[in-house]
Amino acid sequence: MSSAEVAVQIFRKLESEDFRILNIIEVAMAKWEFVPVEQIHKYAKVPLERVVYALDKLDKLNLIYRTRGAYTGYTLNYAGYDCLAINALVKAEIIVSFGQILGVGKEADVYDALSPSGERIAIKFHRLGRISFRQTRRKRGYIREHSSWLFQSHLAAEREFQAMKLVYEAGVSVPQPLSQNRHVIAMGMIEGGELSRYRDIGETSEVLQEILCNVKKAYIKANIIHADLSEYNIILQPDGHILIIDWPQAVKTDHKNAMELLERDLKNVLVFFSRKFSLELTVTEACRYVIGEAKKLPL
Ligand SMILES: Nc1ncnc2c1ncn2[C@@H]1O[C@H](COP(=O)(O)OP(=O)(O)O)[C@@H](O)[C@H]1O
Ligand SMILES: [Mg+2]
Missing domain, CATH: 1.10.510.10 (Transferase(Phosphotransferase) domain 1)
Structure with a gap:
């Protein structure tokens, strides 16, 4: 199952506090490879038990990954990042639900979704620098690049969305660009x-x-x-x-x-x-x- 499939299936099981915790980890990943629980607690501004409860839930759902080295810390998985982007697109009233997966490529997963007005649209999840944690742990000197997959795929989506908007306005035959959030682009559904x-x-x-x-x-x-x-x-x-x-x-x-x-x-x-x-x-x-x-x- 691709991470988009995981995200689409469990997205509905998440509550606002879960999204908040995911968001805190996302932001802190600019600084930490594995964000310490104390840091998450500090920004969450809710009792520690609630933070630990949410982290356990997110871990079981495979949205985050836990390490127990010198300290317990968490980092986002692609599915967790997907959930944050899906939540933003739902809140922005771009999508209301998901359908089938349309294609799993080397650098993107493309999904079928419905807009609030009932139109079918395509959701493209960019995937760059996909590496497994097992590989990461074996590699030395990786800390500086620890969350490069997150930044790279975000950048790819931004670049693609900007380019699509410009060429679409110039009358080039491309899917209609609708919205972008994080590493995800919403665009018109195409056939063929x-x-x-x-x-x-x-x-x-x-x-x-x-x-x-x-x-x-x-x-x-x-x-x-x-x-x-x-x-x-x-x-x-x-x-x-x-x-x-x-x-x-x-x-x-x-x-x-x-x-x-x-x-x-x-x-x-x-x-x-x-x-x-x-x-x-x-x-x-x-x-x-x-x-x-x-x-x-x-x-
Ligand atoms: N707007 C869309 N509507 C329907 N299917 C799409 C759309 N965009 C992409 N796809 C499908 O997903 C596949 C992969 O998309 P693409 O943008 O080429 O990403 P990548 O090749 O980097 O994985 C396409 O070959 C096509 O089959
Ligand atoms: Mg392609």
């Missing part, structure tokens, strides 16, 4: 599948033109380069149109490696079309079109 999965995509050259037209809009109107573009992050919808997803790596066009990253994006797409559909276009031709040096594609 990754381009990589299809043998027959209809009018091949039209699909490629549509992709490049969107890359161009992102570049010219939003000054953004995807920087992780491939057939795995392009969705072919049932109506035959495409969508570009997965934007946490996006960079601005004034980034020092902008051209290299744009060319790599284009190369990934062009190699795919050449290999699978024998449709040939050079990176130079595609690049000239995207950056506005050529009005049309020689397709």
Whole structure:
């Protein structure tokens, strides 16, 4: 079971005091790898028994992880961090309930959820630097990086949400960005599948033109380069149109490696079309079109 599945299932069992304790641990993790019980107690401002009771409950639910070394301390698990983000999205009236898991990737879990008005939306949980505690304990010198997974995945969600907002406003075909909290993004639900999965995509050259037209809009109107573009992050919808997803790596066009990253994006797409559909276009031709040096594609 992924940590998002754990979080979604037990989220309803948590009370406001549990969230408060999770939140205290989260904040203190900037300073401690394992937050001492005394510290949690200090900030909780409730009797110690209540703190210990909540910590036991959260530990049993696998939302936090306990260590007993020189002192007893706690740190968040991904599921605990997920619960904090879900709680914030529920409070902000972005979501009311969860449905199915849509995909478990290397760097994200994507879930189906319902908005208060009954619309289906997608919730993406970023997962960076996933490492098990057993590994962590064996590694030396890890303390400085102790909660880097938390900061890295938070940063990835912020970057992705910012990029999606900019390209969405520029009219690029992306899921509608709705909200972001911690390492989680809420966005419009999309239908279809990754381009990589299809043998027959209809009018091949039209699909490629549509992709490049969107890359161009992102570049010219939003000054953004995807920087992780491939057939795995392009969705072919049932109506035959495409969508570009997965934007946490996006960079601005004034980034020092902008051209290299744009060319790599284009190369990934062009190699795919050449290999699978024998449709040939050079990176130079595609690049000239995207950056506005050529009005049309020689397709
Ligand atoms: N808005 C969405 N609606 C429905 N499914 C989605 C949505 N966003 C992503 N997915 C599904 O989740 C998968 C992983 O999402 P993606 O953003 O590419 O993350 P990553 O590749 O980093 O794990 C996608 O390939 C797609 O199948
Ligand atoms: Mg992806």
